Amino acid sequence: MKIDPRQIPEEGLVLNGSVPLSDYDIPIGELRGWNKINYQLQAHKVGQEVTITGTLTSNFETPCARCLDFIPWELKINDFCQVLAAPDEALLDLTPLIREDIILALPLAARCELDGAGRCPRSGRVYTPPSQDDFAEKRRATVWRDLDQLKTEN
Numbered sequence: 001m002k003i004d005p006r007q008i009p010e011e012g013l014v015l016n017g018s019v020p021l022s023d024y025d026i027p028i029g030e031l032r033g034w035n036k037i038n039y040q041l042q043a044h045k046v047g048q049e050v051t052i053t054g055t056l057t058s059n060f061e062t063p064c065a066r067c068l069d070f071i072p073w074e075l076k077i078n079d080f081c082q083v084l085a086a087p088d089e090a091l092l093d094l095t096p097l098i099r100e101d102i103i104l105a106l107p108l109a110a111r112c113e114l115d116g117a118g119r120c121p122r123s124g125r126v127y128t129p130p131s132q133d134d135f136a137e138k139r140r141a142t143v144w145r146d147l148d149q150l151k152t153e154n
């Protein structure tokens, strides 16, 4: 994605659209269904400097780290911000900067959201987290039993 600094008016330039993922050489690994990067950016030029700010989004599917099913994922970078030196004649290439931010925002171990019963909405499998309450409950019971024993002994 290239920007011509000469085309940025004084009040700034709004850039909305999408670019094909294939131009960005991003290691997608096991991700699937990913074909574009959407951008909503603003470009401002002050002297020889251009500031680009805005949002990048992408949608794809990633395997759930818990049950290995694919789950829909929205990658969102709300605070894309780059300050670039802008000599008059040169085009600004945002491609490597966008690429780097996207790679940093990739999900490392995406997980589906379990419902209230600990069930994965995709696979239907139930995952019960180890319960702290159980432990506390048993501990409390033991304490009372010990106290009772003390009473009987006296």
Ligand SMILES: [Zn+2]
Residues within 6 Å of the ligand: 064, 065, 066, 067, 068, 069, 111, 112, 120, 122, 123
């Ligand atoms: Zn899952």
